[in-house]
Amino acid sequence: MKRDLPDNRGEAVFEDFKAPYTHNQAIAEANRCLYCFDAPCIQACPTSIDIPKFIRRIANDNVKGSAKTIFDSNILGMSCARVCPVETLCVGDCVYNNMDMPAIQIGKLQRFATDAAFEKGWEFYEAGPDTGKKVVCVGGGPASLAAAHQLRRYGHQVTIIEKGTFLGGLNTTGIASYKMKADRSLSEVEWILSIGGIEIRSETSVPGSVSWSALADEFDAIFVGFGLGADSLLKLDGANAKGIEGAVAFIERMKLNEIDVSSIKHAVVIGGGNTALDAVRETKGLGIPNVTLAYRGGESQMSGYAHEWAEAKKEGVIPSWRSQPMGFRTHNGHVTGVEFQRMDENKKAIPGETLELPADLVLLAIGQGKLGELMNGVPGVTVEWGKIVTEEDGATGAPGIYAGGDCRNGGKEVVNAAAEGSAAGHGIHAFLQGGGTCQI
Amino acid sequence: MPNLTSNTAGIVSPNPFWLASAPPTNSGRQIMRAFEAGWGGAVWKTLGQPIQNVSSRFGGTHWRGERGVGFNNIELITDRSLDANFQEMAEVKRLFPNHAVISSLMVETREEWKEVVSRSIDAGADGIELNFGCPHGMCERGMGSAVGQEPKVNERITSWVKEFSTIPVLVKLTPNVGDIIPHGMAAQAGGADGVSLINTIKSIIGVNLETMVPQPVVGNRGSNGGYCGAAVRPIALHMLAALARHQDFKIPISGIGGVTNWRDAAEFIALGSSSVQVCTEVMLRGYRIVEDMIDGLSTFMSEHGYETLDDFIGRAIPAYSEWGQLNINFETVAKIDPEACIGCNRCMVACHDGAHQCIHPNTTGANAPVVDESECVGCNLCEIVCPVPECITMVEVNNGYPESTWNEHQQEGKPIRPKKGSHGYDMP
Numbered sequence: 001m002k003r004d005l006p007d008n009r010g011e012a013v014f015e016d017f018k019a020p021y022t023h024n025q026a027i028a029e030a031n032r033c034l035y036c037f038d039a040p041c042i043q044a045c046p047t048s049i050d051i052p053k054f055i056r057r058i059a060n061d062n063v064k065g066s067a068k069t070i071f072d073s074n075i076l077g078m079s080c081a082r083v084c085p086v087e088t089l090c091v092g093d094c095v096y097n098n099m100d101m102p103a104i105q106i107g108k109l110q111r112f113a114t115d116a117a118f119e120k121g122w123e124f125y126e127a128g129p130d131t132g133k134k135v136v137c138v139g140g141g142p143a144s145l146a147a148a149h150q151l152r153r154y155g156h157q158v159t160i161i162e163k164g165t166f167l168g169g170l171n172t173t174g175i176a177s178y179k180m181k182a183d184r185s186l187s188e189v190e191w192i193l194s195i196g197g198i199e200i201r202s203e204t205s206v207p208g209s210v211s212w213s214a215l216a217d218e219f220d221a222i223f224v225g226f227g228l229g230a231d232s233l234l235k236l237d238g239a240n241a242k243g244i245e246g247a248v249a250f251i252e253r254m255k256l257n258e259i260d261v262s263s264i265k266h267a268v269v270i271g272g273g274n275t276a277l278d279a280v281r282e283t284k285g286l287g288i289p290n291v292t293l294a295y296r297g298g299e300s301q302m303s304g305y306a307h308e309w310a311e312a313k314k315e316g317v318i319p320s321w322r323s324q325p326m327g328f329r330t331h332n333g334h335v336t337g338v339e340f341q342r343m344d345e346n347k348k349a350i351p352g353e354t355l356e357l358p359a360d361l362v363l364l365a366i367g368q369g370k371l372g373e374l375m376n377g378v379p380g381v382t383v384e385w386g387k388i389v390t391e392e393d394g395a396t397g398a399p400g401i402y403a404g405g406d407c408r409n410g411g412k413e414v415v416n417a418a419a420e421g422s423a424a425g426h427g428i429h430a431f432l433q434g435g436g437t438c439q440i
Numbered sequence: 441m442p443n444l445t446s447n448t449a450g451i452v453s454p455n456p457f458w459l460a461s462a463p464p465t466n467s468g469r470q471i472m473r474a475f476e477a478g479w480g481g482a483v484w485k486t487l488g489q490p491i492q493n494v495s496s497r498f499g500g501t502h503w504r505g506e507r508g509v510g511f512n513n514i515e516l517i518t519d520r521s522l523d524a525n526f527q528e529m530a531e532v533k534r535l536f537p538n539h540a541v542i543s544s545l546m547v548e549t550r551e552e553w554k555e556v557v558s559r560s561i562d563a564g565a566d567g568i569e570l571n572f573g574c575p576h577g578m579c580e581r582g583m584g585s586a587v588g589q590e591p592k593v594n595e596r597i598t599s600w601v602k603e604f605s606t607i608p609v610l611v612k613l614t615p616n617v618g619d620i621i622p623h624g625m626a627a628q629a630g631g632a633d634g635v636s637l638i639n640t641i642k643s644i645i646g647v648n649l650e651t652m653v654p655q656p657v658v659g660n661r662g663s664n665g666g667y668c669g670a671a672v673r674p675i676a677l678h679m680l681a682a683l684a685r686h687q688d689f690k691i692p693i694s695g696i697g698g699v700t701n702w703r704d705a706a707e708f709i710a711l712g713s714s715s716v717q718v719c720t721e722v723m724l725r726g727y728r729i730v731e732d733m734i735d736g737l738s739t740f741m742s743e744h745g746y747e748t749l750d751d752f753i754g755r756a757i758p759a760y761s762e763w764g765q766l767n768i769n770f771e772t773v774a775k776i777d778p779e780a781c782i783g784c785n786r787c788m789v790a791c792h793d794g795a796h797q798c799i800h801p802n803t804t805g806a807n808a809p810v811v812d813e814s815e816c817v818g819c820n821l822c823e824i825v826c827p828v829p830e831c832i833t834m835v836e837v838n839n840g841y842p843e844s845t846w847n848e849h850q851q852e853g854k855p856i857r858p859k860k861g862s863h864g865y866d867m868p
Contacts, residue, residue: 027505031504031505035786036783037784037788038785038801059504096782098807099827
């Protein structure tokens with residue numbers, strides 16, 4: 001597994017959008033918490049962290065207990081503190097919103113407690129006594145990490161298979177850098193792996209390098225935790241020109257490598273989801289002077305979070321609503337502009353109305369491939385719309401094969417992957433306790 | 441504009457706000473700055489044989505992020521010479537003739553008392569306050585609260601001072617007693633013109649858990665000190681009211697203990713204070729707090745039609761009853777405003793764990809929990825924990841029972857209403 005990243009990689013220019021709390025700030029904010037009973041914030045958290053409990057522990061200067069409260073529910077508490085869309089989850093449901101007062105900054109408090117645990121080297125968990133059972137987690141992202149940690153606590157031997165070079169999944173390669181940089185994700189991975197006894201097989205793909213049946217032969221249970229596939233691309237005139245690429249691929253390149261955008265004057269990001277919003281804020285943050293978000297619907301039709309778009313607007317991103325790409329202008333094999341068809345409120349083309357925007361970088365944020373198909377042919381596993389169908393605990397229907405994360409939910413938040421991975425860890429343990437073993 | 445002029449046992453000041461005898465009145469220069477800020481009077485840092493203080497001296501109670509909700513000190517009386525203090529006192533009176541300067545005194549022998557009383561009068565003091573209250577350091581030397589806790593000693597020293605003094609004499613009482621009444625009576629019997637109360641409460645403010653030393657820490661030890669600040673106000677209000685309503689207690693009272701703003705001061709006045717003394721809040725926020733004390737009290741008096749302090753001094757005393765004289769048939773129940781409720785459920789958990797289990801989840805999915813009025817005892821706990829102003833109110837219930845006190849029930853057999861809140865478990 002690769003651990004080192006270049007210092008001069010593109011994301012190095014970003015500062016934290018939400019600065020960490022100082023000790024005094026954290027105490028002051030923690031003391032504002034009303035310590036609700038049966039709190040709405042807990043219900044809003046996919047991992048059901050006992051938020052009033054961890055906040056009260058910060059207020060009472062028991063930061064160690066606070067961090068443990070968080071990790072007990074979500075071993076990826078450090079990254080979730082930074083990357084969760086708290087405005088639509090816990091913070092959005094804080095009762096202070098009901099009295100028109102500022103909601104508790106739960107994410108920042110969680111970061112305060114979990115970062116303290118990391119910085120001070122507090123260790124909360126140890127592997128359970130060896131059960132002799134072996135489980136493999138396919139994919140090295142948050143879902144697999146959560147499952148693997150849970151399984152180690154139960155004493156099962158765990159192997160993580162990752163097709164790339166780094167663990168952490170999109171936490172490492174895809175999170176907007178003003179929320180979390182790649183090195184912080186890798187340090188969290190190390191922290192999670194410090195429970196010990198987790199074998200890593202990187203640059204190994206399933207079923208490419210290893211078949212499902214080979215895994216079933218070697219292991220007693222399989223957790224499938226891989227994410228989404230490559231960016232969807234457009235089959236339009238000029239789409240192969242230089243300067244046109246998938247947004248996820250661009251973000252990964254920027255996060256892991258040195259990148260030179262000094263010659264780019266106009267960036268156009270196509271899409272209306274959260275990847276598109278990350279891409280416009282990141283290209284703007286890299287210093288590209290003109291950044292346009294081009295979306296075929298209107299502002300209210302975007303699937304991306306309103307709070308993210310509000311920040312993008314403040315940062316100077318220009319929207320081009322109801323604009324459907326029709327083709328690309330190129331010069332000497334490099335993109336120079338994008339031609340759009342104007343759409344009406346129902347996303348239907350308005351005949352004769354077109355628009356052209358100059359562009360020397362075009363990022364396509366119109367979706368990613370679903371990888372559920374990789375499980376086609378595994379008996380007992382159902383794949384619908386590219387997503388693996390499971391029970392609550394991740395059981396697929398094939399004995400001993402569980403799934404969680406983006407391959408199951410179609411692409412949600414890190415916290416959803418953490419919740420599903422952890423649930424599958426419990427499910428797999430119950431399965432193994434019952435004497436089960438996976439078979440294909 | 442109401443007249444805030446205050447008269448406590450003949451000590452007149454432009455307003456009822458005095459600095460209590462403490463670090464804010466340590467020197468003439470401080471007191472002159474305080475008078476310029478608006479304070480009506482100042483009780484000088486207690487004078488006596490100069491002492492040597494320790495370092496550190498103060499400790500704070502910090503609670504839910506608020507610093508200094510309570511406060512304690514192990515500082516003693518003045519550590520400066522009597523000559524310097526009396527010289528400065530004369531200077532202050534020369535420059536601020538209309539402000540009240542009260543000389544706080546603590547010495548041992550009759551001769552010493554005679555000397556410091558006489559020198560106070562010579563310096564132009566408007567009154568004398570006898571420090572019979574300090575609960576640390578001085579009491580171990582037979583002064584301060586050691587005097588205040590012994591009514592006979594209190595009365596004897598008070599009578600000495602009255603013998604020597606031509607200006608009003610206040611006796612400052614210690615709260616470190618089981619019942620304040622005999623101590624107030626002793627001062628009155630000794631001839632005091634008034635009393636002031638309370639002094640600080642004997643306390644240990646905390647413990648340093650790393651070093652296992654009580655706070656405030658002096659090297660590798662700590663000692664008990666005197667507790668004060670906002671947290672002690674209810675104790676002070678009770679002792680004030682207990683004396684103020686006593687039929688045989690006739691002399692004026694200067695109230696002290698946790699006064700932080702005009703509202704606190706108004707409560708002291710309503711329970712019988714002719715003036716109020718402030719220390720801790722000044723130590724925490726500075727002399728300037730008096731600006732809003734004056735402004736707020738004036739506004740309050742105007743809005744209520746009080747033209748002078750006399751119009752409301754002791755105004756709440758008639759309603760202060762013994763428990764046995766409360767109307768036991770008066771009944772309230774909690775009402776939760778569903779529009780205002782934010783759904784924190786604090787009332788519910790408080791009622792279930794700390795009261796009578798009569799607030800229940802709302803099964804319709806709405807925010808507001810549901811009050812079981814048939815079991816609600818009207819205790820106020822839910823209203824106290826609710827973070828939304830006016831969301832929970834205690835509403836009177838007409839239960840059909842005529843007014844009856846416990847005493848009347850015991851003595852005359854007047855009927856009392858059935859009990860609530862036990863859910864039938866121990867009902868006859």
